[in-house]
Amino acid sequence: MAGYATSWLANTFGGGSYAPSTTYPFVQPDAQDLSVTPSGVAVVADYYDEGHRMFGMYQNGQVVGSISWNCVGGPTHLRGGYAVTNNGTYIYIAVYDDSSSSNKINYVQRYDLNENPSTFSGGSGGCSNQITVDTSASAPIYGLAASATELYVADGSSNSIDVYDANTMALKRHFAFTNPRRLAYDLNTNTLWISQGGANSSFAGNVYHFDVNGNQLSGTITNVAVPHALAIQPGTGYLWVADYGPDQNLKIYNNAGQQVGTFGVQGGIYSGTPGLLASNKLFYPVGIGFDASSNIYTVGIGAHFQSDLRAFNSSGNKLWGLQGFGYVDTGAPDPATDGQDVYTTFEHYKMNYSNLTTGAGGGGTEQTWYATTVDPLKYPLDPRLLDGFPTVSQVQNVGGNKYLAVTDMYSNSLMLFRFNGEIAVPMAMLTRQSFYYWPTQPSPPWFWQDTNGNGNPDSGEFTQLGSISNAQDWFLDANGNVWYANVTGTNAGINEFPLQAINSSGNLTYSPTGVVTYGIPAPFNQVQNVFYDAANDVMYVSGYTPSLPFGNNEPYGTHSAGTVIARYNHWSAGNRTAAWTANLPHNPSAGITIRPWTVAGGKIFAGLFETQNNSSGQVIHNIYVYDASSGASLGEMMPGVETNYFMGWLDCNQTLQAIQRSNGEYVVFEEEEVDGKVTVLRGLLNDFTQY
Template sequence: MKLSSRFGAALLALQSIVPCAALAQSQLTYTTSWIGNSFGFGDGNWMQQDIQSINVAPNGTVYTNSPWDESGSEIASYQNGNKLAVAGNTHGWGAAGGDAVATNSTYLYAAMSIGNESNALVGADYPPQNQTWFGLTRRLLSNIATGAPFASGIGNSANATKDSFLRVEAVTAGVDAGIRGLAATDSEVYVADTYGNRIVVLDAQTMRQLRSWSVTAPGRIVIDTDTTLWVISGFDSASGASVVHYSNTGTLLAGTLPLPAGTIPTALAIAPSGQILVADNGPSQQILVFDKLTGGQTQLDTALGTRNGLFHTVEGTPGNWRFNGITGIGFDQSGNLYVGQNNEGPRPLGSATVGEGAVLESYGFASQQLNWRLYGLTFVDSGDFDPANPTSVYSGSKRFTLDYSQPTGKEWSYAGFTLNRFAYPDDPSFYLTRNVRGEPMMRRINGQPYLYTLDPYSHYLSVYRFDTAHGEVAIPSGLLAENPIPGTWPAGQPTSGEWMWRDSNGDGVVDANEITSNPSTGSTVGDGFWWVDSASNVWLATPVSGIREMPLQGLDSFGNPIYQYTGAKTFAMPSQFTRLGRVVYVAQTDTMYVTGFTSANPWNSTLWKEAGPLLARYDNWSSGNPSLVYTVALPWNTQSDPQVTTVGVAVAGNYIFVAELFTQKIDVYDARSGQAVGYMTPGASVGNTSGWVDVELGINAVERDNGEYDVLVEDDARAKILLYRWTPAS
């Protein structure tokens, strides 16, 4: 029987709102690439996400250390632009890396700590309750994954580094007593016990203490050609650190380096010429070179690197000799200079920062030519495409350019660092969770670029503008907060409830008189999810109080987007949901995509970052009478191992891309029908693996003019962003 066209249309409409089951999908045909790391992990290598210290061996092997790398590469070695080894056993089960590293001809000595996971770990390998040990691990230089035990060594009894840890300080849990400087000869090891205000000298073989002397908050140590020591004193001092000179027995010598005003010394080295090099993490971002004079005096000879580093002239533009946050310097026996950076500088006392992206590079000291450079630039950070140019990708604090004609993993180039701590020290990213600006949404207003970013938990939406005078730098413009920021910053925020800031005087500083509270909502916004549509209207999916739109009210005289609580519109939570997870609003078609939880699959506190098990599309959303087009049952199994849950949603062109949290899958659906199309997982170029998508906005997508869909996904494990390239079958 032939149906009438009218009846057939009605039947199709009914079918469209029948839930689309999460059918078994087939794997799509696509290419896996990546952005932000010199290695993709296809060969098992990755560049670590942070460098707090380096040591250079005579043969040019560079050893690094940092308290944390997500995949355990806190201590690693590199040579000629290649990664050689990971030390291991400095990650998890109470262990962490540290802030200093040194070598001699036999051993590697590296700062590390051992805790007890909030008193969950007990036994001789772990400190007593409510305590942390700080000290150093000794490893064989021939195999840094193998410990070099000694009579007084402790820890790690179940692995290859058994009894190779020396406890220097035992402190109350939460206190930072990290070792901030190490230097070694074949006979002695010099330890900067920053917390204890002393230099400790150890026998390099027995690890027994030989002597010690008092130094105020010592940091980096370098051994001069005459066996004397240069030491940074006053590490993390608000009044400024100095570089002092000692004999190897602790006698204070003449020759304190005459540092220029504003210098923040962070690393030391002795050049083949005998000159003393000091890395400056102040505004100059240079390496200062000092000559030795008679009578133990010194004078500044020159400075290596571009004045103001990466922020010189076109601010935020990377390049040769444009440094940013130097944490380590050193030379090999051929006179090559090595520079370790993290776009931030050494970790402040008490901070858990993991830097703003690691850079390790080598230059010919005489030729001034770049030898090689490695990048590990992103962590807890996703990417988004510039709406005006899909070859330009922004992360929270970086910009990359893409050349799609290049081979896999070579498409990207590092084009800009958008965070300027000198010009804008009040940038909200310095005060939010992890002190990392991440999870970007790139938008255009009147043709001009604007960057919106989320913290990992989507509690705060930061707004940034750009202008030609500041190059690549994103200028703090506004902040929308679901609740107060813990701590004393900013002055003027309410003690409870929702609030926002707009930089009404254009100076990038959060002034108390620029803050507006929203007492009418109190805490009802809960832990919601922010979304900014293509017209730069701001949406907030509250957990249970509906979906709110804050329309863009225009720009002020400084170009800051204007939002007002009084102009907000609130839409009731759709009846299909009991709690909301994500919203994606497509302004061009007035289409709203919503994910969340249902009575059949309810939310609980262990699922705090998940997007939810159900996705729904609504047309005519802003009409006040939206129509449900379909619902999709997303992959969901909280009883499996690993759990199958969803964490991120992106919509581009005709497709929806859903990131699973633990299982490394990107599920693809037809946005027109809700039908499953297929899935993508990491390919061989990235070792068939990625980390968790561990943030609430960890996926973005774009449809290019050639019909290819490019999908960016946070790789929480190895300091990069995955790039999936997929062209649907015609």
Template sequence: MKNKLLRQIGKLYQRQHINNLLRRGIFRNNKRLRFVLSVIVGFITVTLIAIYLTGRVTSVANTQTTSTIKAYTLPEQNTHTPSNTDIYTTSAANTYTFPDQDTYTPPATDTYTLAATNAYKTSWIGNSFGGGNKWVQIQVTDMYVAPDGTVYTNTDWDEAGREVGIYKNGDVIGKADDLHGWGRMGGDAIAVDQKYMYVGMQQSADGKPGEDYPPKGTTWYCIRRYNLSGKVAPFPQGRGWDKSMLIVSTKGKIAGLAIDGQQLYASDKAANLVHVYNTATMKEIRSFKVNNPSKIALDKQGNLWIIQEKNKIGHYSPTGKQLPGAIADVAQPSAIAIDNQNRLLVADNGPRQQVLIYDIANKPKQVGTFGTQGGVYSGKRGEIGDLKFYGLSGVGTDAAGNIYVSNVGFNRSGVDLRKLSPSGKLQWQLLGLQFIDTADADVGTDGANVFTKDEHFIMDYSKGSGKEWQYKAYTVDRFRYPNDARLHTTPTAAFVRRLQGKRLLYLSSEMMSERLLMYRFDGEIAVPCGIFGKGKEDWLANEPTNSSWIWVDANGDGSPQANEYQATGEKDDSVWGWDIDSKGDLWLAAEAGYIKHYRFGGLNAHGCPVYNTKAVQKTAMPQPFKTLTRIRYFPEQDAMYLSGYTSDRPNIDGDWGLVGTEIIRYDNWSKAKKIRWRIALPYEVKRDPKLHIKAMDVAANRVFAVSSKTADVFVYDATTGKQVQQLKPGPEVAGESGWIDIPFGIRAFRRSNGEYLVFVEEDLKAKVLMYRLPG
């Protein structure tokens, strides 16, 4: 009953809140809270404590040489004592005897020797830096560029605490302190003068008793003052625990900030006001009414240009008098700035994906554009180019007239920050692309092409760690395919397959593996062409609401129609296991205790994989499983790999979404389902942090399993089930990793030269780890 309640609470929480939390940038904060909420369900009052500590980071040495190690053993009742070493191994024996019906005889030995030199390299994709003190944050919602070219950014949430980032000359040079934990987060606005940064931020009621925090249920939306090195700068009458906060609202975030001399202007969208503060005292001087104020720019005359409605930029005097010259021809203004010629720069995040340039000396007149019209969708759609923008969230200029833009894609696709000369020549580019994401290699190109949920990378494995990848394309087309589930849900992991000679992309969706998405390719764009879903989806219409369903795109338009759905007749809840085998057959493993096998029906006329509710086989989970969590099938060998919990090694902690306590290989699956071996996975729930496995994959003759909180990768021989290696983040990435959060947070591939590539989710510093193991 406890397990059932935990799963139900978790699912309800996710369905109702996950999309909003991602857009607000606090998803990772609330994942911790979701677990707390699940544990204390049944109580009338729930106290949520959102304190992100450094325990979210695993910092380890790159242990590459091991000696003889005692096999990982399991006493009765799973009450074993953790060993003193951080290395956990599992022999083929697993040191216990299974029930007779399993027809499994353990080998006599319970120890073995790992290779003397388990050489491997740690690398990464998706971030300009490997980690340590240098990484590009996961999102930018506002940006300010100083005359000397220093770039200051702000966002609600960065996993490693760079809510406010400071960049210069293509390098990371700092961040603002203390915006991560104790109820504090960044925000949507930032402004800078010669002495201070003024940062829009949030403070909730999660502080220490006796200190200055809002009452329970209240959030302060503040301007917090910092010096230019990122240290807080308190002021008289300042609020908060360190007296550095100016409370602007308790209703909504500060949407824009700008400075003129000693006057700081702040957009209070919730109140339809612009407040004006003295920067020395932080006291309010005046305020005035502006409908729906957002980003602000101040021209050399001291007048304000304020983004208001969807396509309106208002013009106001410093006292709030509305002036002539409002601009209403921008499809979707998202950022605004004044350049060194007193021209107005407007980032248009609509179909144009350009920076529009206005002469504002008299009546505003568009006199130019910056960037290629259509942005990333011009020319070869999706292909990255210096002047091809996508998801513009910030624009600014320095004293020399260089133009800076921040691209964030659509629905939180990461950060692409660029400096360009006035003539459009790229000066530098910084990337932080990956969050709740992992990668998969294209077998059709021997791993030369790698895909994440939104990005395409070209690989050159002759280069050193962190240099193998080139950002080739952004595969989401917001304007041509507005019903792409990537724009409305939270995809988490890529499965790249070659079927009938065509490259296809499958994506698991949501951290609870709620659905499976299918895509065909049109050039660089991944075109929606199928979904395995269930129940009602907010962004769709006409889908079956009382059962699981399949959508296959019959007319090739990338958007579901009512006649393209098939209802399965039952709702497949708690499906943690998805797999697409090399022949295109689709497998799902349900926690409820069954496996479904959908046979691949070929590609339709538009290149979409066809699956049918009439071509499915449902099988009860085999012994000795009590709960089934992951599945991987290889038709060439008729070999099935399943994971979950067994009667011998049950789920004693009540956790959900994990791989479980065992991986079992079955040979001759289609007929005899004969157990070849059972791997007793590392499972220590009394250890701090807990040791359990979050994701697994199989490639060639290796089985890979990654732990949730320590990010250790345990490597097993797929023939014998013996552990042969253990991988930890190396010095190339400062020996650190965040937690593994997604069910498919590890993907593996063996190249034709025998080298294994192992991709592992690494949310902490906005990248994907890539281990390179010799064959």
């Protein structure tokens, strides 16, 4: 097949729409809570989703609906909440609106079991199905529970449990409780279980037993490190508690608070071979639920902004699982395995490229989620966990070792990792800005190297480094050298940190003061992106020129790839004369600018920042392809019918990666954040027809 096909990675489904749809389904990211109806509809709450599925509905391994589109704000509102419950008649969701920094609001909304708004007298909001709990909220609502007659709300802003009539939604009473988090209502005893958190929205604390009028009962549970979810098992009346701490499992208690069992392997996904997936190895569980058939449901948030939904029968055998892992990320193929191993920022996938399905209903069948590469318990300061939206940029193999390179949305930082089994261990970081919650760091910009090999930043491991103060783009070449483009300043142009050695820990090491500055090669006056092909000593550069300069209407300032791309042969031998130059598509006023680009197998793939669509919403311009030997334009690539010809914007500087496999096939990976996946375009590219 000469052309190319569309597939995807990092989501069970491929999506294909800006609006939540069962026709073009996807699994939402950022799972925060779970409630399961008697018929087995799992409702997953999340706080933020650009695909607007903040309260997704799943059954028997399929997407069956979404509450978020109805009344949470529609296409202009991307915020959901942290709690959901149902009483067999209604679904109740907590909505946290923090769009105003000075006036955060907590709402609770009610729906029937078919996701339709359930109105009531005095109901507010666009669907008259809403109550306002806090108008100046200091924290979201983290817990909801409901009986047939009462709704219980964990009101952390008021340090109380608020009790509403489940049918009229009128406030009936409240009782004091400091830092309430999760709630579970026990029908058999007409009592509540309440988990208590700590400062800064922490869930670490005990689980307490109360009657519904606020009187504390015996049976306090103290042996759960981080009780992140509570649920009552029908029939037995047992309380199930999700332990988000090191045990990564579910603990089971009788109504006296005595532990009677567990569910899931102790240690979760970090038991046995750390990171390696198994059906009974849970992954940061945040929600538990049961249906009327005694099936067990769990949802985990994974390492960061993810959703891992699993269903088990009453014997603990897995029935199905769904994942939404691809928000603001791409895939980096491992060249050492011919692209059969692909890494996202947090996950490792095995690819069976022979399992290609095409046409409507096809796609996504090559991927198998194999392992996670992040261990927050062992490496709590892993920079991937603390950056808002990290995105993988490369996998390279140097000296027989595999390394992972990760950047952030705007390429402010480069994070480098070595592998210990499946876990990627932090080993170095360059950044031009203060890095969130790292306790030990000088004023930026700085270079951190893990000199003691413990994978955590320690004092004495940082070097302030003015030479990266205007870095725009980072590239780890196949020899382990780090290249970057400085947009302006004394080191403007192309710069390199040559690899010094691989130390006893397996870390790539560099001299922070050993940067090599190459300046700005003609015809450029501002360099934006670099790609160095070490095997052939070829440098590819994009940026601006005097005749096609940087303009004031560039989207996101300096984060465009520029107006021109060029190739320089024999770069390390000293050549600075371009073999060719080519103009990139560039019309910012019409939303046409190139943001990420990459090189593979003699071709350059350049992605539009703002994907261009026709009047029907179908993508018509996405990736431009050039001949790397001549700069000639070859054609265009864009998603096909498998994902409804749909593509979101490329929000990140380096979210386009590619490989040419040994059979000649090209595989291109690109970020697609709306439906929370990595779009995969693959084919021989003898022409640019879709099949």
